[in-house]
Amino acid sequence: MKNFNVRNLLAGALILSSIGFAGCEDDTPDYNPLNLYKTYPLNELSAEAKLVRDYVKPDAVIAHRGSTFWAPEETEAAFRWARNMGADYLEIDLQRTKDGVLLALHDGNLRRTSNIESQFPGKEDYPVSYFTLTELRQLDAGAWFNIAVPENARESFKGEKISTLEEVMKISEGFRIKRIAGEPVKDMTRLSDDGQWAGYYEFEVDPQDNGNRPGIYAETKEPYLFGGMEADLAAFLTEEGWNINTTPKTIPTAPGKVDVANTKGRFILQSFSRESIVKLEKELPGVPKCMLLWEDESAGYVRPSNSIESLAEFINFSVEYNCHIAGPSIAGKPNKYADLSLPWMCEMYHRAGMIVHAYSFDTEDQLRKYNGDYFYGGVSRFDDANRTVQGDFNYDVNPNMFIDGGFTNLTDLSMKYQGRELVGTAQEVLDNLGY
Template identity: 30%
Template sequence: MYARPAAATTAALLGVSALILPTASAHAAEHDEPLVIAHRGASAYAPENTLAAVDRAADMGFRWVENDVQRTKDGELVVIHDDNLKRTTNVEEVFPDRAPWKVADFTTAEIARLDAGSWFGPEYAGARVPTLKQYMNRVSHNHQKLVLEIKKPELYPGIEQQTLRVLRNEGWLDRTHVSSKLVIQSFSAQSVQTVHALRPDIKTGFLGTPATADLPKYAEFADQINATHTSISADYVSAIHALKGPHGKPLEIFTWTVDTAANTRRAAGFGVDGIITNTPDVVRRAVAED
């Protein structure tokens, strides 16, 4: 399925000195109730994927945040959800002749000029699209934990290795972080397989809702099946938990994007391990009331 000799060589370059297996599930390690993960930061209250959103989540008391990673024209990793800068920045105003304003068509310096906050509210004017390095520094400063999503890896060959390199350089591939503070996920099974092959100690998640019969195949390389909340049931969650992932622990499920108390109660009732949400305070209250 993967080129293991090449993966082993790359893993050595990425600083793997020994296999570090996660010591416990994120769920079991911290909570008897689902973890609450702030989607793109506290994105109902601050512009998504910005440092302000990370800080807002921290100020609200949330340890886990989720983000998205893409790559610029000059090869820098930046934190943004869309492969296009139009929705969350003023790129049309600053670069009116550069349609369709794809992330991959702009340099890091050009993206750094863009306002990524005013679209959300005037109080966030001047917020920037952070580089992954800047983002990791802020998450570290806030003593937070991260679910990192590799977006559209088919557009960015080698982004898995590059993401791991940045994480290593920022101190996120040591034993402490790998065992309890980091999940890497993607909608691309191939991308998740690549991360698992390069760093088999890292917890990984596949984004989607595979057929129950196909779950054992995903359990070979993914520790989590992270499905949208509208696609799951109690039986589906039980089928996930009945399998063991690549680290010998029961498969987990972080479900998304859950923003109401009613949907929180429904997902929690199914026994999910984590809830990814734009409104972490709403989810926290709903979980506490159960």
């Protein structure tokens, strides 16, 4: 295949595209009518891979780290909130402790989201792999949030713990960590090699569980730091009954509630790392996978610059290793990421047979922009499935230009946008959960 360089040719069109989608006041956005992206050679997912792709729930609302806005990210509070709010998936970042426990943690160290400076002075920038689970249980992973997000602070967030993958699964299944007098109860049936508490807690049925059973959307975070993480994950999913390739357990769901955890799409794998994607395909074939995109020069990430040939190379790699989902960033506040979800890009992802789960949605304007509402006079397809294009365009306005689901820090906002039933406001759900 020839590698045509069309960056200069696209530059003007990309500028027009970004201007046209600048905000909700633009009800007739410009769009690049250039047809090169429609004919540039792309591989396509196999028929078998498309069957796996279709395990994934349409219009998925993916709770990014549970929430980074309403509760301390990747803690029990955030995941219980997202479950009861009605998210389809709980999104987590996988890392591994010194003693081999898979954790939900985003950053490369614990400085931002814990009190490690007081608990382990001088070790603030050490990676999580330096610490055992028992050591990590000494950290407060909630108090920092009350300072960082004072408008949503709650006294009860103090003392929240870093979550293990097991705990996220249990939350999805309707459980919570057992507490007595506000303190988590240690599970003394699981001890370390020296006979001491290994850092695990007991579980109990969550009395505030409302029957929703979200799936889990897990990113292998900095996998080069955790050799064998993919094999460990496969073994753990099998052990816990979440591996659809073995004998997955039945996870009862209340009628009319989210039931993703009881489907073949119960667990989605994602990574920015190509090396990790290759390993995940080897260890967990037939499980839905998302290849994340990030515009970065780092060798640790894929780098799809805003050109047709680089995006095509990314897509073809993804197809080769059965990545059923493209996970591009979106533009706009507060993150101000590079826009890798432009309409011509989404059409390329879809042409390869992939679906698009973009990140991260924090405003209604972003939801309307990337779901294409501004081509339809601001009307959402969730409000009117038969909406018609408003305006004259010299190109075909079609669903392939837009996303199929999204990561969000505000599950409540995405659900409201989709017209899904809400059980209360975000604050009321936290109140009902005892926070």
